Amino acid sequence: MNVGGLWQLDDQPPKFDLAQIGEGEWSQYRYRQFMAIENDSWKEVSLGEGMTPIVPFDDDVLLKLDYCMPTLSFKDRGAATLIAHCKSIGVDHVVEDSSGNAGNAIAAYCSRAGMTCEIFVPEGTSAKKIQMIRSHGAKVHIVPGNRDRCADLCRKRVKEEGSYYASHVCNPFFFEGTKTYIYEAFEQLHRIPKYILLPVGNGTLFLGVMQGLEHLLESGCIDYMPQIIGVQSEHCDPVYKAVKAQAEKVEEVKPGPSLAEGIAIGKPMRGHEILGYARKYGVRFVHATEKEIAGSMAQFAKQGIYCEPTAAANYAGYREYCRLYGRTHDCLIPVCGSGLKSDYSHSL
Numbered sequence: 095m096n097v098g099g100l101w102q103l104d105d106q107p108p109k110f111d112l113a114q115i116g117e118g119e120w121s122q123y124r125y126r127q128f129m130a131i132e133n134d135s136w137k138e139v140s141l142g143e144g145m146t147p148i149v150p151f152d153d154d155v156l157l158k159l160d161y162c163m164p165t166l167s168f169k170d171r172g173a174a175t176l177i178a179h180c181k182s183i184g185v186d187h188v189v190e191d192s193s194g195n196a197g198n199a200i201a202a203y204c205s206r207a208g209m210t211c212e213i214f215v216p217e218g219t220s221a222k223k224i225q226m227i228r229s230h231g232a233k234v235h236i237v238p239g240n241r242d243r244c245a246d247l248c249r250k251r252v253k254e255e256g257s258y259y260a261s262h263v264c265n266p267f268f269f270e271g272t273k274t275y276i277y278e279a280f281e282q283l284h285r286i287p288k289y290i291l292l293p294v295g296n297g298t299l300f301l302g303v304m305q306g307l308e309h310l311l312e313s314g315c316i317d318y319m320p321q322i323i324g325v326q327s328e329h330c331d332p333v334y335k336a337v338k339a340q341a342e343k344v345e346e347v348k349p350g351p352s353l354a355e356g357i358a359i360g361k362p363m364r365g366h367e368i369l370g371y372a373r374k375y376g377v378r379f380v381h382a383t384e385k386e387i388a389g390s391m392a393q394f395a396k397q398g399i400y401c402e403p404t405a406a407a408n409y410a411g412y413r414e415y416c417r418l419y420g421r422t423h424d425c426l427i428p429v430c431g432s433g434l435k436s437d438y439s440h441s442l
């Protein structure tokens with residue numbers, strides 16, 4: 095495999111139609127008609143991921159609890175489809191880099207599939223995430239420096255050793271899983287809310303959801319694109335800056351310290367694609383400040399939702415959006431990672 099190649103799938107799913115979903119399948123694979131799936135390998139690999147609840151938070155906000163997943167984050171959607179693909183082509187060992195959650199998910203699905211894996215994480219990654227990756231039998235490499243350096247080093251090693259790079263960013267089979275987030279929301283609500291808020295680090299949920307929304311639009315299930323709101327940390331905001339400057343490309347930034355480790359990506363590999371969607375659909379980007387992230391985490395916890403700071407950053411971004419644009423009704427926000435895996439809790 096060309097290491098770090100940003101592959102796209104040449105796949106044209108049939109028109110989305112709720113009458114065509116596999117109602118008997120209680121996982122994201124009920125949408126398999128609309129996913130690029132080659133055979134039944136998903137059945138051996140699936141841990142029942144998907145089908146996460148949507149609950150009202152207040153009069154304006156709906157939360158999709160995507161931490162209700164086998165490894166406690168939305169990354170299970172993509173890891174399940176990516177590892178099922180690897181299994182179907184006979185790969186038995188993979189290598190991946192991650193800020194933690196994608197590594198947790200890849201390690202879990204590899205163990206489920208009877209495959210081995212190595213996960214590269216940056217120093218400072220939550221101890222619980224590292225422990226969880228190891229528990230699945232994966233080898234963990236802790237890389238000094240930030241998340242971007244970790245990815246660079248991982249790709250170098252993959253290239254030298256000729257391993258299979260199961261990157262959640264590069265490999266397009268990952269997005270076949272993350273796009274089910276929006277199919278599911280459409281099935282649950284029988285509509286798509288007017289505002290869709292999405293975290294953007296490398297943009298794996300963002301890109302999957304944009305692909306899914308375009309599919310719903312082309313299929314006539316929705317008649318306009320909702321207002322998409324991308325959230326980045328105030329201390330790591332390369333796409334925010336590019337959109338604001340109406341730039342042609344996303345320039346690398348040096349990530350500052352942030353509670354939101356999952357979105358601390360200074361050099362998003364698919365930055366040009368994210369920017370392309372931003373231009374095409376008028377996506378607005380907002381900052382999540384450190385203070386608002388901590389406050390949002392505490393606010394969620396008071397309503398029974400124990401999430402990690404990166405997930406709380408989404409609500410912090412929503413509050414910033416309301417400050418800039420006024421009260422915003424009918425917004426769907428992902429709570430995409432559990433607090434149980436995070437080392438941070440002292441504000442609660």
Ligand SMILES: Cc1ncc(COP(=O)(O)O)c(C=O)c1O
Nearest residue numbers: 195294295296297298356430431
């Ligand atoms: C909980 C959580 N939310 C959001 C993100 C951001 O995902 P992406 O980098 O694909 O945009 C991550 C990434 O690790 C994460 O763990």
